[in-house]
Amino acid sequence: MCPLVIVKSFGSGKSEEIIKNILKVTDQQEEQLEFKFDSYNLRAYKCDLITKYYETQVALFGFDEDLTSIPSDILKNIEAALFYFDSDDRSFLSKVDALCNFVKCNKIQVAALITRNISEDDLHGITYGELKKLCKFCFDIVDLNDQNDLELDGCGEYAEVLDLLKNYIWSNVKHSQHINDASHESSSDIDGIEEQLNSFEELLKKVQCFKETSKTLSREEVLNNAEKLAELFVNIINDD
Structure with a gap:
């Protein structure tokens, strides 16, 4: 199911x-x-x-x-x-x-x-x-x-x-093959993955902070800040 x-x-x-x-x-x-x-x-x-x-x-x-x-x-x-x-x-x-x-x-x-x-x-x-x-x-x-x-x-x-x-991790998620094969990658590749995970963690902190502060922002300010967060997310995803 x-x-x-x-x-x-x-x-x-x-x-x-x-x-x-x-x-x-x-x-x-x-x-x-x-x-x-x-x-x-x-x-x-x-x-x-x-x-x-x-x-x-x-x-x-x-x-x-x-x-x-x-x-x-x-x-x-x-x-x-x-x-x-x-x-x-x-x-x-x-x-x-x-x-x-x-x-x-x-x-x-x-x-x-x-x-x-x-x-x-x-x-x-x-x-x-x-x-x-x-x-x-x-x-x-x-x-x-x-x-x-x-x-x-x-x-x-x-x-x-x-x-x-x-952007949601579903209950039936199957990880992409290249992630499953991480154990066979070089140490530099593994370091790269760890760096991306750290970047995601930092991004999540910024998202949580944004949720709290957005109550007092205008619609234009919310959109501008959301766009910046989206750019950070895209940069992380595209960073191979």
Whole structure:
């Protein structure tokens, strides 16, 4: 049983459409999976996640019913949650607290609120600041229209969503072969790996500090700091 990723839409975007857009970013063919539980037959889409440090497979499934109706045997296998909403629908704010409780109660480690065109003021829709305040660090917030890479027939905007999935160590992770073969590498190669691990540890400390201080920052300051952290992460990943 591979980890499950629930995808639910509270707006105009359909859950299955979101899943297919994520798969297009990975350049994977759509392959459906079926899981049989005691009280439910679940259909999902296979998604291969391959990074420099591990490779694994997760299953993305759309769910259009109320979250309280998810059977318990499915809930315990959900490791990530992706929720889409329309940024001009302020009524969505009333749902955020319940979504936070859903994530916390089920110990979901990866959670994102996905939308387009976050508003600059509360007269025209939901602002980044008020949404972030309600999220209580339960969710990453992804504005699809903020993405720079809009290739892949417009699906490149889901690249940040894919990165969120890749940055988590899933319960069924298989390490990449070149990491497993580290014992056969020269001492200089091993030193390089240790240096990268130290760099990751330092980066994690900076991320934790950023989480604490970001409460008082403006949206622009948060984005600037997040960009710097992302650059550090990319530099570590690309440092062979």
